[in-house]
Amino acid sequence: MQERVGGSKEEEELVTPGEVLGKASELKAGRGAYVEPRDNTVYASLTGRRSLIPPPSGSSDQRPTVEVTGHKAHGAVPEPGSIVIARVTKVMVRMASADIMCVGSKSVREKFTGSIRQQDVRATEIDKVDMHSSFRPGDIVRASVLSLGDARAYYLSTAKNELGVVSAESTAGAAMVPISWTEMQCPLTGQIEQRKVAKIGS
Incomplete structure (x- = not known):
């Protein structure tokens, strides 16, 4: 598993669909996440591991992007026929x-x-x-x-x-x-x- 720069333990936290990831004012929703406009909250859209990606240097938007990576991205998964x-x-x-x-x-x-x-x-x-x-x-x-x-x-x-x-x-x-x-x-x-x-x- 690749360690992200400054990666902390909480970045490997397992989340499930509908789980609150944070406020949209503090986080951007990346893959596997979405923003609910009614409460301006970022939620997970799938089961997987939460990770935070720092904003690009020089970006005017300094919010990190939160992503949820599904199991398939964490190594191969056996399927019928494989x-x-x-x-x-x-x-x-x-x-x-x-x-x-x-x-x-x-x-x-x-x-x-x-x-x-x-x-x-x-x-x-x-x-x-x-x-x-x-x-x-x-x-x-x-x-x-x-x-x-x-x-x-x-x-x-x-x-x-x-x-x-x-x-x-x-x-x-x-x-x-x-x-x-x-x-x-x-x-x-x-x-x-x-x-x-x-x-x-x-």
């Missing part, structure tokens, strides 16, 4: 949980969690999927966003060939090498571990 990179945090019998780190090539700045359900791991033999043979905590996976689930958790899918585990650490602490679409091997010990591997390239 490809995300996530770190697996927990593997259960029917699903795995993951923290979303990137949407496309952009990193996220808020915490978004994703769930990969058993039926979304791969496209074939869905009933034979073993979650513990597909993912382990700490694995980095490439997945597509199916939908917004509940409580800020997104449903993720690895059911295409190019989706799945892209990086995993072996029990010996080495980065494992994919040897098939279901196996990765530790270069130190030669030990093979099961994974739902993402196919690299064509």
Whole structure:
């Protein structure tokens, strides 16, 4: 997040639509804000972070501009259909949980969690999927966003060939090498571990 010159903590305050930002005699309304002429007050028009922009030097109007920056401007937000990179945090019998780190090539700045359900791991033999043979905590996976689930958790899918585990650490602490679409091997010990591997390239 860029620090503005003279930025103080209050400039990162979260506001919601209709919240009073100040008097129009003291502030100019910028993006995400509006002036209500009846009471000459500046209000927020969206949910986001309030920031004050100093007036340009030499300007006759010395009021700072107040802006409300919506969440989208604060890093990427997962949407259905987008490809995300996530770190697996927990593997259960029917699903795995993951923290979303990137949407496309952009990193996220808020915490978004994703769930990969058993039926979304791969496209074939869905009933034979073993979650513990597909993912382990700490694995980095490439997945597509199916939908917004509940409580800020997104449903993720690895059911295409190019989706799945892209990086995993072996029990010996080495980065494992994919040897098939279901196996990765530790270069130190030669030990093979099961994974739902993402196919690299064509």
